[in-house]
Amino acid sequence: MNFPKRQNFQAIEKPLVIVGSKNPIKIACTDTAFSEAFSQGFIVDGINSASQVSEQPIGDEETYLGAKNRVFNSRNAFPEADYWVGIEGGIEEDAHGMYAFAWIYIENKFGLSGKSKTGTFYLPDAIKKLIHSGMELGAADDQLFAQENSKQQGGSVGILTHGAVSRQNYYNQAIILALIPFLNKELY
Template identity: 80%
Template structure:
């Protein structure tokens, strides 16, 4: 199979990407993932876009819906963009314990959609207990690990991997996976 040449993705004008969050980690990872995937520069801005789900989404459906709603609301606020990106972190539970993950949802101005989910990782019982008590994961991390605003830095994954994987690198791969339809429009 012949893959498109990298230079086919390059153009001189910069596309505008709106991220449905002002979180600097989400904005930065969106810019790096798009640049890595398309091999060109972008203008990336974060705006406040409601997820319309719980502050701490639980399960795949609620977390996915939060990412999608961020795109829908970002589109309403900023319709002139070329792409809109929603990133929503969530938690789930199974017999092995509570785990964290995030959904990525991307849409472009022609209506093409891409979606992907990060890998999952299990949370310590003490963090899960704080979430069960009603805390959001970021707040639970801050309290338990004596951090401040960790979700705008390395996040839970950064804390637990001692920086080997940051929140930005964790999201980066999933954003690139969500870009597959845009890199292969003829297939989607």
Template identity: 60%
Template sequence: MSFRRRENLKPSDKLLVLVGSKNPVKVACTEDAFTRAFNRPILVEGINVSSGVPDQPIGERETLLGAKNRAYQSRDVFPEANYWVGIEGGIDEDEKGMFAFAWMFILGQNGKTTQAKTGTFYLPKKVSELVSQGMELGKADDLIFEQENSKQQGGSVGLLTQGVVNRDEYYRQAIILALIPFLNPDLF
């Protein structure tokens, strides 16, 4: 059984996807990921909802919870969509230093949920120090790299890779990975 038949959608029907954020990077990467994954028309809208976690989530659990909260709150606001997506970036530390990552959480119309995480990358000491003092990562990046609103552009990953990997690309892959169970419903 194919996904389209399972959802009773014709290939010409647009899928409506809500992102629990109006951040243009999160909306754009979600649209691109869903378009690539389903190869059909997609309408993606961002809405402002609370993550329910601090502005700078710390650790796996808190970051994933923020992504889940965004997806579920998006569904509460607009239950007519086909999918609801929560994206939350977080930080954590190990013996090598502070590192960044993000969780993607997708809720489907049928109640199925999936999730995937981006790769991780370490942050420079100056940025880590500011974040450790309570500053949100995007603001710390703006201060250290003399940028403005970098989190709605290339983000930390874009700044640190000198644009080789931007935030859109970084998130897109994880969204597609989170879609695997929806692309293979007979296997999951």
């Protein structure tokens, strides 16, 4: 039997994306968002990367800085990656109450960056009181809803929507929006 000659195939490596967190939800949503945005596969992994902001960031500026710092610190720790992703959740208050959101910040190995913010949702007064007492949102959720480590599962958004919006889905869209400059390099 004659077999065709074996061709030399060059291994095609998938681009490496490093998330500045070991949180499995943040890693999974980054993987999904990158695959959806670019219609290709990626190797996505997380590392513990310091946000260098408060445990519970308050306001846009501190939360955005936390996401950006996670990218900066991830890049320093793992410079051989193709992309670095920072996801930082924060809270803010206005005349209507306390609300939650997250900032996404992404850089690639060429220095191009993208950013986006999730939608916001208002928190119950009981959570607001716990946060005012010094708790971080995830700990407040765990206490109020008798959960354990909820921020590595459905998070506030999953708990409060009864699973209709998972934390992964919540972040997924914002990550894709932060990828707009990478999808349109000629414009950025």
